[in-house]
Amino acid sequence: MNDYSYILAAATVPLFTGFGLIPDLSPTSVGLCFYTTEKLHEGKMHRARRAHVHFVKSLFWYGQLDDDIDGERLRTELEKHFRPVVEQIHTKTGLSRAALWRLAGDAIAYIFLDTGRRFEIVETAKAAAMRILKVSGSPLANRELHYFELAEFDQHQQEVRETFLQRGGCCRFYQVEGGAYCSTCVLKTPADRDDELRRAFRNQLGIA
Template sequence: MAVAKNTSLSRKALVLHAFETQAAYVPDMRAELEPAGTDWISAQTFFSDDEAMDEFLAFEQSRYARTDLKTAGAFLINDYAYIFAATTVPLFVGFGLVPELSPASVALSFYTKKQLHHGKIYRSRRAHMRFDEAGIRHGRLDDPADGDLYRIGIENHFCLVVDRVHAKTKLSRAALWRLVGDAIAQLFLDAGLRFDAVEAAKAAAMRILKTPGSPLANRELHYFDVTQCDRQGKAIRETFRQRGGCCRFYLVEGGTCCSTCVLKSPQDRNEELQLAMRQNLSVG
């Protein structure tokens, strides 16, 4: 649902509708407006706390054997950037809303999610995020100025996070910022599909993530299409996000490079994606 389709709603009603829609879309990482309770902590307080940071990194190291500290740092920023993107990108793509995103203004409620996959239980760190309703700005997905506002919010939020993860793990700031950009780009693609605004979402993401001088900007991150024919010979096109960073999962025991890893050649990447598409389409 694009902003232009909600002009009949009051600003208050639009905000409530947007947050309800995001919660239904990503229920395990909700954007919330209710006052923060005792199980909430500001992002500023959490990422400034050595004990909290050490526990988060230890959790990441416990998930897979042979996870070194730099890889744990990559996992941490990957997980947290996904949480941030899942809560904020749908609000912007679907409704043009940009909350106040400074670490002191955002509250977090962390928990551990367990999922059964191929007979094994995998754990991941998840969180809901609370925003100050008074700090929400109303804009449009296709307005570059509103995209700049969101980008500045991302940068302000993650400056602290990136600095703290870098200090703890010595993984370079550039590598960490690339992983933040990867998460933001993926959620723009996903939310664009959700709100029937794929091209506008992709264009906005590239404006935001390719801004000269921004720590989010890198040459490798982009979107690309892969085409595969189904069993009736109809060409099926799917859009993917090419990562600009590497999450280092290939370094852990049993790990591999992800499907759009920056370390893969475009030819190998596309061949693997086409194989996966053929399997999904039941094409031999």
């Protein structure tokens, strides 16, 4: 579910964030060709599932990132696509629907943040994500999911701020052989989470 959610989000969210395009995400309108590859993660090679995504019907709506109605349309399309995925995984595994929807929401929120950085519209992208993912009654909504900032001083004593995503779900990567808790795992305390992120942040800035 985690892999699938990131694949689908990576194929759709940047279209909206960068170009104002909202694709038809009906299950029959999206084609996926899955394959596996090797990915380096924390110094180790892991098998990773990837996919080519094809919009079969080529039906798109044009919208604005900061428009509530357009955000609602994208949310509706995302829910329409994920609903049968969640149902099938729930039926086959017994995993809770709520937990599976949280993984989908995490992926969508992360891709909004990532593309916001790429298009240099981070705050607008974050706001759009929260409007989509915090709608009362939506299966994508959960209270733990949010963005937060940490600040450090670089080698020139200039403050540098970075935005992070606090995930609302858990991918259970820590339960596999050689696995560990993700840096923003919902199972961590905020203090432990921030300590780990600050160490990585300082290392990125080249400071001790």
